[in-house]
Amino acid sequence: MKSIKTELEQLNTNLHKMIAAENPILYSAAEQLFNAGGKRIRPTILFLISKLTSKDKIISTEQKRLAEITEIIHTASLVHDDIVDNCDKRRGIKTVHTVFNNKIAVLAGDFLFAQSSWYLANLNNLDVVKTISKIITDFAEGEVQQGMTSFDSQISVEEYIEKSFYKTASLIACSCKATTILNKSDKNIQNNFYLYGKHLGLAFQIIDDILDVTGLSKDLGKPAGSDLMNGNLTAPLIFTLNKKSKLQKMIDQEFQFKNNINEAIKIIKNTNGIQKAKDIAEEHIQLAIHIIKGKYSDTNNKELLLLTYYLINRIK
Amino acid sequence: MKSIKTELEQLNTNLHKMIAAENPILYSAAEQLFNAGGKRIRPTILFLISKLTSKDKIISTEQKRLAEITEIIHTASLVHDDIVDNCDKRRGIKTVHTVFNNKIAVLAGDFLFAQSSWYLANLNNLDVVKTISKIITDFAEGEVQQGMTSFDSQISVEEYIEKSFYKTASLIACSCKATTILNKSDKNIQNNFYLYGKHLGLAFQIIDDILDVTGLSKDLGKPAGSDLMNGNLTAPLIFTLNKKSKLQKMIDQEFQFKNNINEAIKIIKNTNGIQKAKDIAEEHIQLAIHIIKGKYSDTNNKELLLLTYYLINRIK
Numbered sequence: 001m002k003s004i005k006t007e008l009e010q011l012n013t014n015l016h017k018m019i020a021a022e023n024p025i026l027y028s029a030a031e032q033l034f035n036a037g038g039k040r041i042r043p044t045i046l047f048l049i050s051k052l053t054s055k056d057k058i059i060s061t062e063q064k065r066l067a068e069i070t071e072i073i074h075t076a077s078l079v080h081d082d083i084v085d086n087c088d089k090r091r092g093i094k095t096v097h098t099v100f101n102n103k104i105a106v107l108a109g110d111f112l113f114a115q116s117s118w119y120l121a122n123l124n125n126l127d128v129v130k131t132i133s134k135i136i137t138d139f140a141e142g143e144v145q146q147g148m149t150s151f152d153s154q155i156s157v158e159e160y161i162e163k164s165f166y167k168t169a170s171l172i173a174c175s176c177k178a179t180t181i182l183n184k185s186d187k188n189i190q191n192n193f194y195l196y197g198k199h200l201g202l203a204f205q206i207i208d209d210i211l212d213v214t215g216l217s218k219d220l221g222k223p224a225g226s227d228l229m230n231g232n233l234t235a236p237l238i239f240t241l242n243k244k245s246k247l248q249k250m251i252d253q254e255f256q257f258k259n260n261i262n263e264a265i266k267i268i269k270n271t272n273g274i275q276k277a278k279d280i281a282e283e284h285i286q287l288a289i290h291i292i293k294g295k296y297s298d299t300n301n302k303e304l305l306l307l308t309y310y311l312i313n314r315i316k
Numbered sequence: 317m318k319s320i321k322t323e324l325e326q327l328n329t330n331l332h333k334m335i336a337a338e339n340p341i342l343y344s345a346a347e348q349l350f351n352a353g354g355k356r357i358r359p360t361i362l363f364l365i366s367k368l369t370s371k372d373k374i375i376s377t378e379q380k381r382l383a384e385i386t387e388i389i390h391t392a393s394l395v396h397d398d399i400v401d402n403c404d405k406r407r408g409i410k411t412v413h414t415v416f417n418n419k420i421a422v423l424a425g426d427f428l429f430a431q432s433s434w435y436l437a438n439l440n441n442l443d444v445v446k447t448i449s450k451i452i453t454d455f456a457e458g459e460v461q462q463g464m465t466s467f468d469s470q471i472s473v474e475e476y477i478e479k480s481f482y483k484t485a486s487l488i489a490c491s492c493k494a495t496t497i498l499n500k501s502d503k504n505i506q507n508n509f510y511l512y513g514k515h516l517g518l519a520f521q522i523i524d525d526i527l528d529v530t531g532l533s534k535d536l537g538k539p540a541g542s543d544l545m546n547g548n549l550t551a552p553l554i555f556t557l558n559k560k561s562k563l564q565k566m567i568d569q570e571f572q573f574k575n576n577i578n579e580a581i582k583i584i585k586n587t588n589g590i591q592k593a594k595d596i597a598e599e600h601i602q603l604a605i606h607i608i609k610g611k612y613s614d615t616n617n618k619e620l621l622l623l624t625y626y627l628i629n630r631i632k
Contacts, residue, residue: 023460080426084419103400106422107459110396110429114452117433121445129437129445136430143423144342 001303004047007059011043014068019115029079029096029108041307042074042172043067045200046179048304049193052296053183062123062182069116069123069132070175076112077139077171079105084143085230092221123182131178135171142166150231153241153251157280160238161202168208169201196291203284203311209234210277210315213268225261235280237264240273278315285312317619320363323375327359330384335431345395345412345424357623358390358488359383361516362495364620365509368612369499378439378498385432385439385448386491392428393455393487395421400459401546408537439498447494451487458482466547469557469567473596476554477518484524485517512607519600519627525550526593526631529584541577551596553580556589594631601628 001008020027046067050059081087082095083105089095097105113136120129145163149155176197180190211219212227213236227234231254233241241248247267250257257264268274289308292301317324336343366379397403398411399421405411413421429452436445461479465471492513496506527535528543529552543550547570549557557564563583566573573580584590605624608617 023457023464025464026456026460080422083422102418103463104460106396106399106425107456107463109422109426111453111456111460113426113429114449114456117449118446118453121442121449124442126437126440126442126445129442130434133430133433133437137427137434140342140423140427140430144420144427147419147423148341 001044001048001307003051003303004044004059007047007064008040008043011040011064011068011071014064015071018068018072018119019112025100025104026108026111029100029104040071041204041311042070042175044307045172045197045304046070046175048307049176049179050183052292052301052304053180053185053189053193060182062125063179065119065123066128066132066175066178066182069119070171072112072116072119073132073135073139074171076109076116077136079109079112081143083109084147085227085232087222087226087230089222125182127181128178131174131181135174138166138170142168142170146232149233151251151254151257152231152233153248155233155238157235157238160233160235164202164205165198168205169198172201172204173197192291192295196288199284199288199291200308200311203281203288206235206277206281206284207311207315210236210274210281213237213265214274214315225265228264229258229261235277236268236273238273239276240268240271281315282312285309317360317364317623319367319619320360320375323363323380324356324359327356327380327384327387330380331387334384334388334435335428341416341420342424342427345416345420356387357520357627358386358491360623361488361513361620362386362491364623365492365495366499368608368617368620369496369501369505369509376498378441379495381435381439382444382448382491382494382498385435386487388428388432388435389448389451389455390487392425392432393452395425395428397459399425400463401548403538403542403546405538441498443497444494447490447497451490454482454486458484458486462548465549467567467570467573468549469564471549471554473551473554476549476551480518480521481514484521485514488517488520489513508607508611512604515600515604515607516624516627519597519604522551522593522597522600523627523631526552526590526597529553529581530590530631541581544580545574545577551593552584552589554589555592556584556587597631598628601625 016031019031046063047059050063051057054060078090079096082090083097083102087095088098095105096108100108117133120132123129142163142165145159145166149159149163173194174197177190177194180193185193209227212225212234215224223229228237233251237247241251247264250260250264285308289305292304292308296304332347335347362379362383363375366375367373370376394406395412398406399413399418403411404414411421412424416424433449436448439445458479458481461475461482465475465479489510490513493506493510496509501509525543528541528550531540539545544553549567553563557567563580566576566580601624605621608620
């Protein structure tokens with residue numbers, strides 16, 4: 001996105017400064033993830049919404065800080081998520097708990113969550129503090145739901161969507177809303193962008209889950225099928241499950257499933273499970289687009305629409 | 317403390333309500349620690365300060381909520397601390413990561429931290445949010461410092477005190493200050509109670525560390541010497557180290573130290589290391605008392621003084 005290139009570069013510089021800990025281990029643990037790159041999709045969305053809903057088309061200092069805070073919370077959640085999922089690699093590089101150990105990873109995550117709370121408080125906007133603090137509660141709730149439905153072949157699509165909201169969409173929805181709060185947008189606009197973020201976030205998670213099945217390890221930066229191997233049953237599989245009893249049996253016998261993950265992927269690919277998952281992702285993308293299309297007719301809206309389409313194009 | 321008996325009972329009831337998660341596992345993991353009792357020393361201190369610094373001697377709803385938030389943060393830090401220290405028992409009962417597993421413990425801790433942030437934001441006082449959010453950053457910093465100086469026989473008393481501030485005293489100092497902020501006390505009083513909390517917190521930690529060496533397992537609710545066994549070198553040992561080279565050697569060979577923890581405790585007991593540690597604890601208690609004595613001459617101050625003396629009497 002050309003219009004926010006400078007802001008994204010500044011975000012990267014600031015993130016390094018913001019996580020500066022007195023302690024070198026904490027610093028390098030935290031830094032590792034920021035260095036790993038990532039697509040910075042969340043800040044991109046927030047910057048575009050900042051411009052879209054402000055009168056002077058300028059992203060305020062507070063909105064830039066909010067995007068940084070959101071990225072720190074996201075990173076903290078990844079560090080703890082990798083412990084919970086026993087994930088060794090992320091974005092092609094080793095995870096914190098692999099390079100250091102579980103203990104350092106627990107603390108590095110805590111430290112990042114704490115730093116984000118500190119910067120959040122210093123935004124001096126209670127409405128924003130309340131909106132953003134909801135994200136971390138939802139994240140923990142989502143992760144535990146995921147743990148409880150591990151290898152549970154009875155999981156429904158509704159439960160999967162709920163889990164995805166808590167784990168992923170809540171962060172995007174709440175931070176989109178908070179961005180408009182900082183622009184003093186009216187409640188209606190705030191709620192619109194909450195819904196935009198919610199649908200985009202759900203689509204985002206479903207697309208990620210499809211890529212876990214269809215993608216190549218080198219593109220994913222982690223082994224293909226690694227979610228499934230952890231017992232995290234996602235849309236493509238849930239839609240397949242109704243049809244292929246062999247897959248069901250494999251999941252019920254967790255070890256067999258883990259050992260035959262490639263066979264499981266093959267079964268999923270041979271059904272219309274992936275197509276059905278794509279349909280739901282597309283549905284949420286359309287709901288997101290419906291909210292912004294026509295209402296905000298300028299360059300930034302065009303970019304936000306482009307970004308929204310870009311996400312769904314990853315699986316086309 | 318008779319004057320705040322009702323408030324402490326209400327605190328226990330409210331804590332159970334506040335941690336109610338949609339998820340039963342999160343709930344029981346969190347509940348376990350609240351049920352384990354604990355002496356509720358932190359809320360007691362805060363309630364007494366609330367009364368002491370208010371004109372009408374009434375503890376406000378916000379101050380009660382602040383005490384609850386502080387107890388939730390404290391509990392969250394214990395859950396993560398127990399993972400980091402591999403601690404199996406706390407207050408005589410099994411720890412969360414032992415009953416469930418590391419993963420659930422990481423998430424239960426995150427959930428509690430998140431809940432505390434949420435309730436904190438809803439106190440609607442930015443000054444308080446800023447003061448309290450500092451606690452969690454300090455906690456993570458302290459835990460990592462502890463990890464880095466594990467089995468490091470070169471650790472100085474100053475490093476030990478710094479670590480203890482981050483780990484323990486920051487929470488008490490910041491929450492004492494926040495209580496006076498809620499009473500709209502002037503900056504001078506706010507800083508006084510920050511210092512009171514800081515010295516009390518340091519004494520508190522030093523006393524705990526002495527008890528780890530001198531106490532009986534049944535009174536401690538965990539094996540005696542368990543801090544030392546984890547490589548967490550504390551005041552009584554640091555003061556002994558200068559004299560007994562055998563102890564030094566045992567620590568440098570971590571395994572020998574772990575296997576001979578009782579011999580190590582015996583060596584410490586036979587020197588004046590414990591007395592020196594007691595002297596520092598006493599010094600901090602005196603500094604704490606100096607701040608409040610004479611300035612606030614009513615019943616609540618008498619109770620706060622009694623509580624302060626009570627802490628030091630645990631090792632007399």
